[in-house]
Amino acid sequence: MDKGEKTKRKVIDAAVSLFNVKGYSGTSIRSIADRAGVNVALISYYFGNKQGLLEELMVEFFEGYNKILEEAYQDLKSVSPKTCLFSIVEKILKYQQHNHHLARFVHREVTLDSTLVRELMMTYFMKEKHFMKAIIEAGIDKEEFRNLSCDFISIQIRALLTMPYSQPQYIREVYHLYPHESYFVQQYMKHIKKWLQEFLYTENDGKIKKQLNIALY
């Protein structure tokens, strides 16, 4: 990382942690500069203004998030939809674990009704839906998944994946679980896997048929 990159990283880290306590509107460029130990002018140089910094944070997060979905989608040619979907679950959880401060801020910010959020929806969120739909439809086609509504499956997967990272404080203070630890990710992943197996995968029907066959022959 060169010096410029290091400075940018320091500014981003300071901004994210201030935004998480005081909110975006409640945080000034000056307080970000103080926390990062850099000059206000340097922030302007790298990000323009506070809005520019916000855009950079959001885009950085969703680029990484969507890359995981896109790669899983590319893999559909060679691996099963089940493997594909589970690789998304694992990678998205780990991605958010590694970027848990940023994730928390971004998940809150996208609930605001702003022009920036609308633009992000039209690019990243529509793409996310497209990839998820393709994977779920492939699963239904190959009879690996039950014929459930693609939309609701996508929405529910997104809800389960983002919840611990949009509300880490809730998980921590109420349940004494720590979403930024790999132990949490492993346990939570096990649960989502079980959910997918029981709810989405057709294995259950197979299990019944198999047991019926054992009983019959």
Next chain:
Amino acid sequence: MDKGEKTKRKVIDAAVSLFNVKGYSGTSIRSIADRAGVNVALISYYFGNKQGLLEELMVEFFEGYNKILEEAYQDLKSVSPKTCLFSIVEKILKYQQHNHHLARFVHREVTLDSTLVRELMMTYFMKEKHFMKAIIEAGIDKEEFRNLSCDFISIQIRALLTMPYSQPQYIREVYHLYPHESYFVQQYMKHIKKWLQEFLYTENDGKIKKQLNIALY
């Protein structure tokens, strides 16, 4: 509703819709007064300051939310844990549907790391956990539910119930579904019911056994 109640309601509605566009810190008491068509002094009279208004909004929402959980918990003496849990799902979704502007704001606000949020967690969220745990444990005891982790079940139910109301814009713009319409609530409820049946309820095992019996006799 007397005149004072009407004024309070107008202020609350104006505040919620401004907070959802500009955020809490980005909204002034003056702009709330303008939107509500009331005097700034009247807001001070009813709520003290902006922080007082915020507290009132949060407490109002969680009082209603927890009342649903508490009533379901009281019903445990007379109805099955399954019925209890499903009544929570139905009532919480409808509660949020009816208060969708407020729900959206509150769900965002609790992701901030503030003293108020910590206090709300310690009262309402701990109580919510207590009720949910009691209902899930009763279900496991009576063998209506599988022996899964109470904590993860609670977290996942909360994630599924709050998602459409913390991110209504996402659901609307990406999926063209409308969480404030009763049609959405019905469809979504059907999905969560299916999820509970397949994932949490022990019926599945019963189904296998039943089919085995049919095959055997």
